[in-house]
Amino acid sequence: MSVSRRLFVTAAVAVASSGGTSLTLAAPASATGTPFVPPSPAFVEPSSRIPVGPDDTEAELVRKASQVRPTARQIAWQRLERTAFLHFGVNTFTGLEWGTGDEDPDVFQPVGLDTDQWARALRDGGFKLAILTVKHHDGFVLYPSRYTGHTVASSSWQGGRGDVLRSFADSMRRHGIKVGVYVSPADENQYLHGVYANGSARSERTVPTLVEGDDRPGGGASFTLPATDYGAHMLNQLYEVLTEYGPVDEVWFDGAQGRIPPDKVEKYDWDSWYTLIRTLAPDATIAVSGPDVRWVGNEGGFARENEWSVVPVQEKDNGRMDFALSYDAPDMGGRAALVAARPVADYLQWWPAEADVSIRDGWFYHADQQPKSVQQLTDIYFGSVGRNAVLLLNIPPDKNGLLPAADVTRLREFRERIDRELPENLALGGRVTTSPGTITVDLGTVREVDRIRLAEDIREGQQVEGCVVEADGTGGWSTVATAGTIGASRILLLPRPVRARRWRLRVTRTRQSARMAEFGLYRSRS
Structure with missing residues (x-):
């Protein structure tokens, strides 16, 4: 089986089901920023924690970050x-x-x-x-x-x-x-x-x-x-x-x-x-x-x-895991953060x-x-x-030992609202094609979309640093949303519904080949 056919078959299953089958995407050669660098011969076996040192270059830090993997308990928790x-x-x-x-x-x-x-x-x-x-x-x-x-x-x-x-x-x-x-x-x-x-x-x-x-x-x-x-x-x-x-x-x-x-x-x-x-x-x-x-x-x-x-961490007194950067830093794991934490970080960890x-x-x-x-x-x-x-x-329960009635009502209303925000996934059953760094979904007919849900297969780490979602409308392909990281769950809210039959996700920057678990398209209900 050729590589392109293998990817096509995998992608078709991936969009039809969020159950773990995934699509491998390498960023295209024209991706902005630092291009994808394959693992060096000094490859570190996948681990939830990889040591780093003050002499690591940015490229080495990014390579190590791409190799960090979650444990089974962390995967279950993120779900x-x-x-x-x-x-x-x-x-x-x-x-x-x-x-x-x-x-x-x-x-x-x-x-x-x-x-x-x-x-x-x-x-x-x-x-x-x-x-x-x-x-x-x-x-x-x-x-x-x-x-x-x-x-x-x-x-x-x-x-x-x-x-x-x-x-x-x-x-x-x-x-x-x-x-x-x-x-x-x-x-x-x-x-x-x-x-x-x-x-x-x-x-x-x-x-x-x-x-x-x-x-x-x-x-x-x-x-x-x-x-x-x-x-x-x-x-x-x-x-x-x-x-x-x-x-x-x-x-x-x-x-x-x-x-x-x-x-x-x-x-x-x-x-x-x-x-x-x-x-x-x-x-x-x-x-x-x-x-x-x-x-x-x-x-x-x-x-x-x-x-x-994946973030840089320090190991403190008696084995406590702590932030290498301030806990409220605006960036905890991007390239700049990896470099900034380099003098003090002990590990890159799935955290x-x-x-x-x-x-x-x-x-x-x-x-x-x-x-x-x-x-x-x-x-x-x-x-x-x-x-x-x-x-x-x-x-918080009240003095009687009950959740207050107003809070119980609000919890139910909250769930109902999220169910309306993300009803059925319109991409299910769509025809999927792939090319380097791109997943395209043909819905078969023009549909309105205003919510987009993306997910990497985090069993293979978190790799995506930049991506674009585009729709093929009456004037051809146009950008409807952009994002940096994806990870286990990224939901993009469009300011207004977009009508199109074909939709595509373009990964513009990755650390290592990204494996996608979901490219979902939704139309919220009022």
Whole structure:
């Protein structure tokens, strides 16, 4: 089979189905900018992390970036598109956003708790994974932990037998939603009454640490890992969560430090925490202070116009992955960014962006706040999912333990709006032809299009640096949209519908041959 025929057959399947078959495109010889450079003989085997050094040239950096590949867990995570956060705890009842750590646990009284209601609302809103604040910065834990008294077991709610995490995990799985947990590294209660920032040295610790009256059956796995006193405290709580509440699909960390004197910093034992998670939950992504997923750099829900999943990183204390450039840099992985980060970067890593935002102004429930409008949420969707990021939308339960009715309605309206924005893909069944750097789709008849969805097959990395979408109208081919990066998902919004029978995607600049998974054409509905 000739190369051109192989590409044609592959392309025909690729546009007809978004299920992983893809088209290989090398940028044409006339592509602007640095031309495609094939791998040198010193080819590095595909990896999610490739070392770099200060002496690497721009060409070497770009070549290495083209060889970075996502892990299976990262691919699965990027396909989720819409994920949910549920900030719930003592702050829900005190009105604070950052608790003090000395709250009376009895303030926690969600007398109408219904996590099935949460799950139904999220499912109907199109969400695929939900993350619960199992422990926020105040240190209050939403399950009866053996390692602190600052938990639901110290509340009179449900006679001290309540377990929000158990209810949450069971409900999410019952409704087909993946389970994520947020366990805050900061812990105000442990600072006031425990071991946070107590100055202890790292030493070998055995996890789980058995306690008096420990009801766990013997013979379970145990680990010896380096940690401070507080690091061991976190390891024990992570062990409880990851062994007693079923499979966990995401473990979410931020890098927050407690609100403590500057001489009382706790150096977190990231390497030991990661090791425990990888062992107990090997399929779970670790975000955002973690090696799998990074913070997009703002809490507004918007990714950069050109968002790269391959970015330069540094490895900091105890194995924490950190940005080589500022977290809010306007360019995280383009050629200029690779060069700018060269003096300090340790690796180029597949580290895709998660764009977080709350449906209300606050992260916890406040009765005087209202949810964002459907239009605001739609703009956020296109600014996150449409820019190679995964949306993490926070919907805070109220004091009764329910998602507010207005928020539930808004989630459903949001899903319905996105369904109208991207209805059936008009390119399905179209006749596809290819030439160097170009995919052409003949729809068979003139159709109106105002939304274009592109996706690379990220199993082969992120390669596209520039592309153009053109339509063949009455005056011949004309440009209707341009873009830089594509990645796992790029959605282009046309200012007005364009009528044409033939459409084409021209890749004008790539790092390595680009494999396309989707060239979708849509006409939104009002």
